[in-house]
Amino acid sequence: MRGPGNLYGSCPTGWAHDTSRCSHGGAGVTAEAARAAEKMAVAVMAEGFSFSTETITVRAGAEVTIEFDNRDDGTPHNVAVYTDASASEAIFIGEVVTGPAEITYTFTAPETPGNYFFRCDVHPSMHGAFVVT
16 A cells, blocks of 8 residues: 555555665564663752662663752762672762752663662762662
């Protein structure tokens, strides 16, 4: 069935095409590609030398945005994500900001589901679980 303006003639109306095949939009999209395109936003606040959450949960491979709000006047904080509590292998290290200040961090979550670790690098006693599902 040809649609108006369809130069290739072999693709039904509403389908995308190139010179060799037709697609109705979902063809060829792997689960990994769909997951990688997923975006997740998380709000984290630092106040009184503690984070507003003890657990951050995201999907494997997702683009993660952390809206970080440092409410501690004159105190530097950040959010950093590591493979484990030893903090020897970083996944993401956010810029340190002195409060009161807000910053947006964006990074890609690990592809492997599991339990990871986040903390403030300036005050390592501020920490929590970064869970990838």
